[in-house]
Amino acid sequence: MISNTTTPAIRTIGLGHQFSSGTPTLHEVNLEVPHGEIYGFLGPNGSGKTTTLSLLLGLYKLQRGKIEIFGQPLASKRMEVLKKLGSLIESPSLYGHLTARENLEIYRAIYEMPRERTREVLAIAGLEETGSKKVKNFSLGMKQRLAIAQALLPRPQLLILDEPTNGLDPNGIIDLRELLRTLNQTHEVTILISSHILAEVEKIVSHVGILSKGKMVFQGTREQLMKMTSAKLVIRTSNDDKALSLLEVYKPEKQNGTLSVPIVDDYRAGHINRLLVDHNIQVFSIGTQETNLEQLFIQLTTAS
Amino acid sequence: MNYLSTLRGEIIKIKRTSLLYFTFLAAVFTPAIMLLDNIDGTPDKDFGLVDPYKAFYLGTFPFIAFILLPLFIVLITTLLIQIEYKSNTWKQVLASPQYLHSVLLSKFVVVQGLTILMLLIFNAFMIGVAAAIDYNYPQFSILNYLKSFDRLWYLNARTYIATFGMSALQFWLALRFRNFIAPLGIGLVCCVMSPILLLELKWENVMDKFPHALSIVVGVKQFEKIHVWAQWISVMYMVIFLVLAYLDFNRKTMKV
Known part of the structure; x- marks a missing residue:
């Protein structure tokens, strides 16, 4: 899909972070997610993907570098930026004692969405029939789908998904791919999807960034990556x-x-x-x- | 709008939790004891000797103000904050377009709402108990205790205000410790120690240095001169502990 704007959806400049243990987790990460594309953010476990995504959501304090989302600096425009994006960080963050609908209702008003939006995202996630069943009784796959529904609630222009296929069975993974493709192509949602398994995301991404030990070791289009694979x-x-x-x-x-x-x-x-x-x-x-x-x-x- | 949306979300979160059950149980516990105590044919010997407000209501309220209400606040504050820790939802809360101060203030408002609800239900049941005693022993005119509504209202209001400080302290502790045992344990010890230090050991330093003791101070006649002062101290503690809770949680948020 061709970008409709030259401003990247996400741009980080010289992003660096270290935890209190003193070991640097990220070094000079220059991430650039083009507008309207699906960007696969790859790296083995412990490479710094979740730390990067947490920084993009303002969950960690920015120590070094800059973050711009839709051209706006995250540090000073965090609230405006967060209204435009949906996210799923690590495991699904859900209230087990509530139903799927109630979980979504918590955030619906915060994102100033109409009441029908809850029903819409439940239908997208295939959870409209769960009724009064409490989320703690959901399977892991259902919880993951509900977390994705939650991320879709604000009609996001940008989706940040951290390992969204965790817990999904093969059919669930295929359904998720289709959903992300539709959101990207029909609704022009920019998607940043992280994974430690290349095969899971290579079929849908247009751009790839590979992180290893806190450093970007590759960033470019999928075609550029494919060229490197030639015999x-x-x-x-x-x-x-x-x-x-x-x-x-x-x-x-x-x-x-x-x-x-x-x-x-x-x-x-x-x-x-x-x-x-x-x-x-x-x-x-x-x-x-x-x-x-x-x-x-x-x-x-x-x-x- | 943003604050109200956050508050609405916080109210949804307590649905089907034990918080509402505890609120109801804490509220009906004392009236139920009163009912059982006075309906079995042996009404309280003080009934008829003093005015119904003193005999019926003032004789009961210290148990609420000194023990039950502080313990109730320790419990619900801990449980309310545990909803986020137990569900592992802090990250999602903080990644949504809500200000941290709105989130924390909304949670504190929910604690206050439950406290007021507990006092309202308690008073409603006390009216019911008084009506039942009145029906069995009309000679005591116990229901006339409601004629002292201004005294009753003031006692409830000052007791409630006197819990602000301990409520905010417990709120901070509940946010600070991921494990619920620590805030609960500290709270229980403070609740038990307060009446012992203040009333048994006559250690009057406790009055302004121990937020958990303030609801006792405003309920005891010997401290009548400092009732208003104790309420101001409670409000001051609330402001201090809420600011500390915000600063502390903001600092440690990144590790949640």
Whole structure:
């Protein structure tokens, strides 16, 4: 989906945070979530995703850097900003002794929403039939759906969802993906969705940010990330420096005693092999190495 | 609008909790004892000797003001704040467009609402008990205690105002400790110690240094000269403890 405005929905500049233990949790995080897009915020457990999202919601005091949401500084316009967004942070925050409707009613007036909105979001979450059943008797999946309904209550322009698929069964995950896609495409809701599992979000996101040990190790479009996954031809030779200059046109890289070049087809592999042999360079081994998204994610998050 | 919306949300949160049951039980406990005590054929020996207000109402009220009301406030304040801790909902509350001072003030107003409700129900049941005694023993004209409505009203009002300080202190403690045992334990000890220190040990320093003792001070005739002063002290404590509660919670919010 193409952004309808140039102002990013979320922009952080040099965001840093550390807890009282003294260990920095975030270092210079420059997050940029384009308006109208679905942004997958990925990283292994403990990478700082929830801390970042908590900072975006003003739940933690800003220690270093700046946060802008819809171009407005969060520090001075927090109330205005919060009215435009819905959020789900970590586990569902619900009152177990109340019904689904009552849980939503608590926030409906705060967001100045009409009475019908409660019914609408219950229907969106598929919970309109729960009646007087108390939330403590809901399954984890139902609680997660109610938490998402709660996040949708203010008709948000921006949704911040922290691991929203936790507790959902495969069908629930598919339903959630469809819901997020519809919200994004039909209602132009910008969505920031965090996960530690790339496969869960890669199907719906247009942009990706990968956080590892508090640092952004990748940020860009999904296509840019996909390009990094292309297969490579890995070559071991008797003279790497000479081979590098010979293969310059293929933009080779030298790493750990091997050369690698992006592979297009088998003919390129044959051509490269012949070229090296013709120039008296011995080819000890030549072969392709596939890197899928999952491997790339692991590489990016362990390399840092 | 924002404050009223927050207050509305806080009222919804106490639906189906034990808070309303405790309010009702605390209110009917004393009238029920009074009823059982006086309907079994042996009415209180003081009835008929002094005016009905003193014999019926003033003889009972100290139990409310000295023990039951402070214990009730300790319990409901702790339980009310525990709703957020138990449900793990503080993050969602603080991520919604509400000011922290509105949220905290709304919760405190709910505590005050329940306290007033408890006193109203208590008084309503006392009228019922008086009517029942009056029906059985019309010679005592117990129901005439209502003719001293101005004294009754003033006693209730000053007792209620005298609980502001302890109510705010308990509110702060309940916010400060995630575990409900600590505020409940501290509150119970203070409630038990206050009458002992003030009335048994005659330790008058307790009067202005112990918020839990103020509801006793305003209920005892020997301290009549400082009844008004004690109410002002209570209001002052309330302001101090509410500000402390706000500052402390605002500081520690980020760890919730």
